[in-house]
Amino acid sequence: MQKRSMFQMIFGGRKESTQQQQTLLRMLNGFNPTFSPFSGEAYDSDVVRASVDAIARNAAKLRAKHIRNRSDGLQEAKSNIETLLATRPNPYMSAFDFTYKVVTLLYMQNNSFIFIDWDEIGSVRAFYPVPASVAEFLEPPNGSNDPRVRFRFFGGQSVVLPYSQLVHLRRFFYRNDLFGETSDKALTPTLDLISTTDQGISNAVKTSAFLRGLLKFTTMLKPDDMKAQRDMFVKDYLDIANNGGVAATDSKADYVPLNSDPKMVDDKQMAQIKDKVYSYFGVNEKIIKSNYSEDEWNAFYESVIEPIAIQLSLELTAKLFTDRERGHGNEIIYESNRLQYASMTTKLNLMQMVDRGAMTPNEWRAALNMAPIEGGDKPIRRLDTAEVNAGTKMPAKGGEEEDAGDDDGDS
Numbered sequence: 001m002q003k004r005s006m007f008q009m010i011f012g013g014r015k016e017s018t019q020q021q022q023t024l025l026r027m028l029n030g031f032n033p034t035f036s037p038f039s040g041e042a043y044d045s046d047v048v049r050a051s052v053d054a055i056a057r058n059a060a061k062l063r064a065k066h067i068r069n070r071s072d073g074l075q076e077a078k079s080n081i082e083t084l085l086a087t088r089p090n091p092y093m094s095a096f097d098f099t100y101k102v103v104t105l106l107y108m109q110n111n112s113f114i115f116i117d118w119d120e121i122g123s124v125r126a127f128y129p130v131p132a133s134v135a136e137f138l139e140p141p142n143g144s145n146d147p148r149v150r151f152r153f154f155g156g157q158s159v160v161l162p163y164s165q166l167v168h169l170r171r172f173f174y175r176n177d178l179f180g181e182t183s184d185k186a187l188t189p190t191l192d193l194i195s196t197t198d199q200g201i202s203n204a205v206k207t208s209a210f211l212r213g214l215l216k217f218t219t220m221l222k223p224d225d226m227k228a229q230r231d232m233f234v235k236d237y238l239d240i241a242n243n244g245g246v247a248a249t250d251s252k253a254d255y256v257p258l259n260s261d262p263k264m265v266d267d268k269q270m271a272q273i274k275d276k277v278y279s280y281f282g283v284n285e286k287i288i289k290s291n292y293s294e295d296e297w298n299a300f301y302e303s304v305i306e307p308i309a310i311q312l313s314l315e316l317t318a319k320l321f322t323d324r325e326r327g328h329g330n331e332i333i334y335e336s337n338r339l340q341y342a343s344m345t346t347k348l349n350l351m352q353m354v355d356r357g358a359m360t361p362n363e364w365r366a367a368l369n370m371a372p373i374e375g376g377d378k379p380i381r382r383l384d385t386a387e388v389n390a391g392t393k394m395p396a397k398g399g400e401e402e403d404a405g406d407d408d409g410d411s
Contacts, residue, residue, distance in 0.1 A: 069329030089127035110180035114167035309334035
């Protein structure tokens, strides 16, 4: 039986075919539509990796949902698309792993691609992140407005895919018409500084094993005698067992100590260097170490996680549904229950939203990490509230019913 590689299992028999597909797409600004990841190995830096991990692992908590409006107002069963995105987008990744990888690629390469694998009847089979070494936009085939993208992988394989089958996320979308910035020159000086600082600390520790002093002989000695005198001096006086800390020499030798004073970056300077990386990725030390407050988490969510959710929602909706389907209310949204990070006081204060119909009982129970209850998905409302001008009867203080409101405005 012939063995198949991961590349063959995902992309099948797709390959470069026509000469027209080999022509690069011309950009309005003259840039070549070619993307190559940053070669500075920024992910090898512990500060960068911690920053990207904090973003990716929190973004991976987002849950995809397929919204479909019905005229009768009923909720439809989960679609195949929602099941894939919310549980297992492809046979090799869970939904958490999938989103984590997509977001990591986005923050390390400023471009992240997702391949939508359609079957022969037009249904989605899987979603795959595309960790390519190079991506190039090619001219569309004759009679088509759909450009092609050629991906080259680290193993030497290449594949050409229609752009309509690719979800494309970008950061620092500025000079190139189609790609986010393909180099992180703004981050390189800081990474170099961190590397130099780490090496300086390492070398400072190693100086304890370097030369500590000179044993200066005042008379001429043979090399062997000089070495023997040195070894005896080290054994007798530079050993840890010499608790007195005093050394004695005869008239033939003088000991001259060498004071080593390595210079290292202090904690305040190191914190400033790390803060430059944190600012670049939109995080801070509290987010990295997961000791944030409720307000700090909300700020991080709204400035970093929510934009990722919006990008994913808009791109997936555009690539998965036709204009007609979108016109009928089909869209993909990414939800996150931010109230999981709220204080208990905030959660309890939300109880008033339940009896006013703004939240269902199960939504409130989810904020408290409690299991849903039967009938808890139906909104409830207190008896002393009603829709404005609904004409319903409200129980009066004396037990008699009175109108909730009049059309003429009389009370």
